[in-house]
Amino acid sequence: MGNLVGSLRYREPSTVEECDSTWETDSESEELQEQQPGDHLNITEPSNEADSKEGDESINIQNKDTRDSAPKLKRSFYAAKDLYKYRHSYPNSKEHRQPSEYRNLRFYLNTIPLIPDGIYVEEILTKWKGDYEQLEHNHTYIQWLFPLREQGLNFYAQELTQDEIKEFQGTREAKRRFLVAYTVMLDFFGLKLLDKNGNVARAANWQDRFQHLNECHT
Secondary structure, X not given: OHHHHXXXXXXXXXXXXXXXXXXXXXXXXXXXXXXXXXXXXXXXOOOOHHHHHXXXXXXXXXXXXXXXXXXXXXXXXXXXXXXXXXXXXXXOOOOOOOHHHOHHHHHHOXXXXXXXXXXXXXXXXXXXXXXXXXXXXXXXXXXXXXXXXXXXOOOOOOOOOHHHHHXXXXXXXXXXXXXXXXXXXXXXXXXEEOOOOOOEEEOOOHHHHHHHHHHHOO
């Protein structure tokens, strides 16, 4: 009943401020943050103590004017709205599916392949680990390995529901494969899983992976 009432009260936010985030609305631009002391200031060496005092005041005023006039980076409204829906448990999501329609669970049970490539999860887990070219350039598998509660870029992937999440958590085979999938992606990023608590550390190949990812995504 609580979920039903909550969904009736839900109103889609129309501004960043309505997204009830704890983030600041604005942030200083990277250009300003990287600015060195004295940049863009016309500073002359004072001739005496009085001139020195006046010069310091002038510098402070110009620094303040520079900060006040610097461009601000606005938050993305779409990102803020996504986080709002996440925090409110996706109140408008459709929760009515039969267990036979749990496509994400069936994929992790290796009974159906991902669409559109027709690849089964077991093939990804056994043959793709360490195949960084495949993992980087194939863009259809990621939302099947790590499904969301909202529609992503792969429209063949199905959004998770609360009921399917519970079913997934109670299925040992699916959980085992999900853990392997997690380690495959950690390895892709140059990381490794340390324990059951979820602690991670740099893998032996972390420098090569970090350098590659930095070069490819900058």
